[in-house]
Amino acid sequence: TPMTPAPCDLGNSTEAIKSSIVNHVRFTLGAYVDSASPNDWWVATCLAVRDRVMDSATKSRTLHRKSGVRRIHYLSLEYLMGRLLENNLRNSGLYDSVKQALSEMGKDLDALLQSEPDMGLGNGGLGRLAACFMDSLSTMNLPAIGYGIHYEFGLFRQEFVNGRQVEHPDAWMRDGSPWKIARPSYRQRVQLYGRVTQRFDENGNPHAQWVDTKCLLGLPWDIPIVGYDSHTVNVLRLWQAQADEDFNFKIFNEGSYIEALREKAIAETVSKVLYPNDATESGKELRLVQQYFFVACSLADIVRRFKNGYSLPWSEFPSKAAIQLNDTHPAVAIPELMRILLDEENLDWGSAWKICQETFSYTNHTLLPEALEMWSVGLFERVLPRHLQIIYRINAQFLDGPVEARWPGDAAKKRVLSLIDERGGKYVRMAHMSVLGGHATNGVAALHTRLLCERLFPEFHELFPERFVNITNGVTFRRWLDVCNPQLSSLITETIGEGWKKDASKLRGLDASADDAGFRDRYRAIKRHHKVVLAKIIQDSCGVCVSPDALFDVQIKRLHEYKRQHLNLLNIVTLYRQILNNPKADFHPRVFIFGAKAAPGYFLAKNIIHAINSLANKVNNDPRVGDKLKVVFLPNYGVSLAEKIIPAADLSEQISTAGKEASGTGNMKLALNGALTIGTLDGANVEIAEEVGDDNIFIFGLTVEQVTDLKARGYNPWEYYWNNEALRDTIDWIGSDYFTGHAHDFKPLRDSFLEHGDPYLCLADYQMYVDAQAKVDAAYKQPELWTKMAVLNTARVGFFSSDRTIQDYADKVWKLPQVAVP
Numbered sequence: 088t089p090m091t092p093a094p095c096d097l098g099n100s101t102e103a104i105k106s107s108i109v110n111h112v113r114f115t116l117g118a119y120v121d122s123a124s125p126n127d128w129w130v131a132t133c134l135a136v137r138d139r140v141m142d143s144a145t146k147s148r149t150l151h152r153k154s155g156v157r158r159i160h161y162l163s164l165e166y167l168m169g170r171l172l173e174n175n176l177r178n179s180g181l182y183d184s185v186k187q188a189l190s191e192m193g194k195d196l197d198a199l200l201q202s203e204p205d206m207g208l209g210n211g212g213l214g215r216l217a218a219c220f221m222d223s224l225s226t227m228n229l230p231a232i233g234y235g236i237h238y239e240f241g242l243f244r245q246e247f248v249n250g251r252q253v254e255h256p257d258a259w260m261r262d263g264s265p266w267k268i269a270r271p272s273y274r275q276r277v278q279l280y281g282r283v284t285q286r287f288d289e290n291g292n293p294h295a296q297w298v299d300t301k302c303l304l305g306l307p308w309d310i311p312i313v314g315y316d317s318h319t320v321n322v323l324r325l326w327q328a329q330a331d332e333d334f335n336f337k338i339f340n341e342g343s344y345i346e347a348l349r350e351k352a353i354a355e356t357v358s359k360v361l362y363p364n365d366a367t368e369s370g371k372e373l374r375l376v377q378q379y380f381f382v383a384c385s386l387a388d389i390v391r392r393f394k395n396g397y398s399l400p401w402s403e404f405p406s407k408a409a410i411q412l413n414d415t416h417p418a419v420a421i422p423e424l425m426r427i428l429l430d431e432e433n434l435d436w437g438s439a440w441k442i443c444q445e446t447f448s449y450t451n452h453t454l455l456p457e458a459l460e461m462w463s464v465g466l467f468e469r470v471l472p473r474h475l476q477i478i479y480r481i482n483a484q485f486l487d488g489p490v491e492a493r494w495p496g497d498a499a500k501k502r503v504l505s506l507i508d509e510r511g512g513k514y515v516r517m518a519h520m521s522v523l524g525g526h527a528t529n530g531v532a533a534l535h536t537r538l539l540c541e542r543l544f545p546e547f548h549e550l551f552p553e554r555f556v557n558i559t560n561g562v563t564f565r566r567w568l569d570v571c572n573p574q575l576s577s578l579i580t581e582t583i584g585e586g587w588k589k590d591a592s593k594l595r596g597l598d599a600s601a602d603d604a605g606f607r608d609r610y611r612a613i614k615r616h617h618k619v620v621l622a623k624i625i626q627d628s629c630g631v632c633v634s635p636d637a638l639f640d641v642q643i644k645r646l647h648e649y650k651r652q653h654l655n656l657l658n659i660v661t662l663y664r665q666i667l668n669n670p671k672a673d674f675h676p677r678v679f680i681f682g683a684k685a686a687p688g689y690f691l692a693k694n695i696i697h698a699i700n701s702l703a704n705k706v707n708n709d710p711r712v713g714d715k716l717k718v719v720f721l722p723n724y725g726v727s728l729a730e731k732i733i734p735a736a737d738l739s740e741q742i743s744t745a746g747k748e749a750s751g752t753g754n755m756k757l758a759l760n761g762a763l764t765i766g767t768l769d770g771a772n773v774e775i776a777e778e779v780g781d782d783n784i785f786i787f788g789l790t791v792e793q794v795t796d797l798k799a800r801g802y803n804p805w806e807y808y809w810n811n812e813a814l815r816d817t818i819d820w821i822g823s824d825y826f827t828g829h830a831h832d833f834k835p836l837r838d839s840f841l842e843h844g845d846p847y848l849c850l851a852d853y854q855m856y857v858d859a860q861a862k863v864d865a866a867y868k869q870p871e872l873w874t875k876m877a878v879l880n881t882a883r884v885g886f887f888s889s890d891r892t893i894q895d896y897a898d899k900v901w902k903l904p905q906v907a908v909p
């Protein structure tokens with residue numbers, strides 16, 4: 088064999104890293120070291136890190152292939168990765184040497200870290216969860232591939248103009264990205280549209296044939312995922328849509344050069360932009376095409392690996408590949424795998440269906456009816472005619488088989504269980520297909536899973552009880568503690584050792600420190616440090632001066648009625664009135680901090696943003712209020728801003744209507760960083776309360792059962808309005824011209840409370856919320872008590888590490904062993 092020269096020095100010494108960075112500045116970027124731009128230094132640093140990580144990625148891939156272990160393939164339309172450099176540095180252990188190397192060259196690592204654009208390829212909780220999972224999968228040495236879309240534009244950038252949200256495109260990779268590597272040899276071709284005919288195989292058996300289709304190409308981009316203190320580097324593989332130029336060859340030859348290029352541009356729109364809707368299904372054709380495009384590319388990739396890697400019968404496919412559906416967005420994978428097995432591999436129906444069920448599992452992330460995906464049958468048939476046929480057959484076998492056996496002759500049961508909703512128009516129910524086409528369906532918190540079984544899928548649960556499992560969400564403690572709060576991370580490590588980073592349950596070792604006054608002082612000093620940093624950010628981006636001695640009250644999440652930012656607003660307006668009426672009242676100064684994007688078409692959500700900004704403008708400039716109350720809405724909330732807000736938060740607002748928030752994950756990040764929760768018994772709040780103890784959390788509001796009862800009795804917000812003077816004054820004030828000079832500005836918000844039935848029960852929970860906030864105020868006035876509670880939150884939320892979550896999936900759903908990469 089020819090001699091392979093040794094690679095350049097990829098060691099971790101400062102000298103080796105310096106020379107890597109300088110080489111990239113000179114030879115990759117073609118710049119002089121003396122005159123390279125800050126961006127050049129950032130790119131060169133990322134590439135020096137990437138060089139060191141890629142070798143482990145190749146090793147991991149080779150080991151996974153050679154050992155023939157089962158792999159998990161995570162299918163998600165969203166990955167909210169945020170910045171990658173700092174995370175990769177901390178996880179790989181290169182942080183100190185890279186910092187040193189740069190500093191010896193006169194460069195400041197911190198400044199470089201902050202210049203990285205966020206990779207914002209997701210809307211909110213679901214996309215960020217996928218990103219945390221990728222981190223944990225590598226950390227836990229599990230063989231995994233994440234599949235998604237290489238969106239050219241991520242979630243829009245948000246600006247406020249006169250207090251109103253304005254959206255701008257997010258060109259996160261206008262200048263390329265040093266983290267992604269194109270893999271043209273794994274490009275895939277995908278069919279769409281067309282019609283179905285028949286063909287006969289060599290044995291004379293008929294098979295469906297999908298013809299006259301349009302074609303798209305998918306180019307994969309790989310992003311290495313570095314785990315903490317592990318040599319496993321998995322990849323996130325994102326597909327970019329391209330035109331199939333061979334297919335268009337005819338048009339080119341006929342001289343329709345411009346027309347051919349127009350087709351090319353249309354093809355490329357498929358991976359152009361992330362849909363910015365969180366929790367409302369839009370039903371748009373392009374969205375279905377996006378879903379099928381990335382699913383077809385990913386499945387073809389998985390099937391290629393199975394066929395090339397082993398010579399095993401198809402029945403062994405599930406022993407090599409598990410596929411997790413992140414909500415129903417990639418659910419078209421079920422009929423797509425059926426299509427491959429039936430039409431391309433000539434399997435019989437029964438064998439193909441068995442393989443599907445053993446391969447797939449599905450995570451549900453929402454109970455909101457408007458978020459449940461349903462595709463109109465007409466649209467589905469046009470885009471994916473063969474898949475619709477398969478869905479009809481799955482449905483027929485299901486209704487005539489298990490459903491008929493369990494409820495003979497019961498047409499009503501068949502109507503509710505059918506994959507096709509026929510209550511008005513015909514729609515494919517993607518959630519039903521997802522439960523049926525896999526072996527496991529999970530909810531993301533204990534309460535959510537219970538409601539899934541009792542309310543969303545009661546009949547499916549009755550038919551297949553063993554299929555339903557709970558797997559409570561978690562977050563990666565590397566990004567959400569180690570990276571965003573290195574000071575607290577060091578204090579913890581100094582106190583209980585390093586073990587918590589790989590086994591978060593060890594954080595319980597901090598319990599005793601809650602009673603140690605010296606520890607509390609240091610803990611409080613760290614919180615104060617982060618509040619000073621955040622105060623500067625607030626000054627720079629909102630022009631508002633806030634005191635770090637005030638209580639920082641934080642609500643950061645997508646803007647949605649069910650999350651009830653407008654309940655928070657009712658409380659603030661109430662406090663504002665109280666301060667004006669009773670200026671001498673002993674009220675600890677408070678800063679209300681919001682971060683939230685509204686879906687561009689969600690009118691009421693935008694009205695709420697405008698109302699909060701207008702309230703902020705009044706309160707912050709009212710000399711009668713002074714420093715007692717400040718309200719700020721930080722623009723363009725996202726992962727990187729969250730990393731600044733969370734360590735600085737004192738109070739975490741988790742105030743959704745009970746039964747509406749599947750889990751929440753911001754609640755976990757905030758509690759971990761020592762913010763106390765004020766929250767309803769919803770989603771994972773229930774389990775957070777169990778872990779931290781009732782004394783260390785502020786729970787208020789109606790329970791799920793009480794919400795149900797109240798609605799059944801006939802909820803009337805007017806009753807609360809007329810029976811509560813403070814509430815009445817608050818709402819009347821919002822409806823007045825006080826805040827903007829125009830009484831109609833917040834009429835939509837005011838009307839939602841009163842005229843439109845207050846669907847999320849803000850008025851019913853209002854007084855309990857105001858009372859809970861008074862308890863918060865009283866507790867905050869006792870700093871030693873407050874800090875003790877905060878420490879106990881940090882100490883007791885180890886359960887919410889995504890490492891635990893991922894281990895639960897590996898044990899209960901995927902049956903995956905850990906595979907250590909040497």
Ligand code: 26W
Nearest residue numbers: 212213365366367452458531749750751752
């Ligand atoms: C197609 C429109 C659409 C888009 C996104 C519908 C639904 C979604 C997601 C399911 C919304 C989402 O992000 N859900 C959140 O998932 C988190 C992770 O499990 C949970 O913590 C949140 O409670 C849940 O709202």
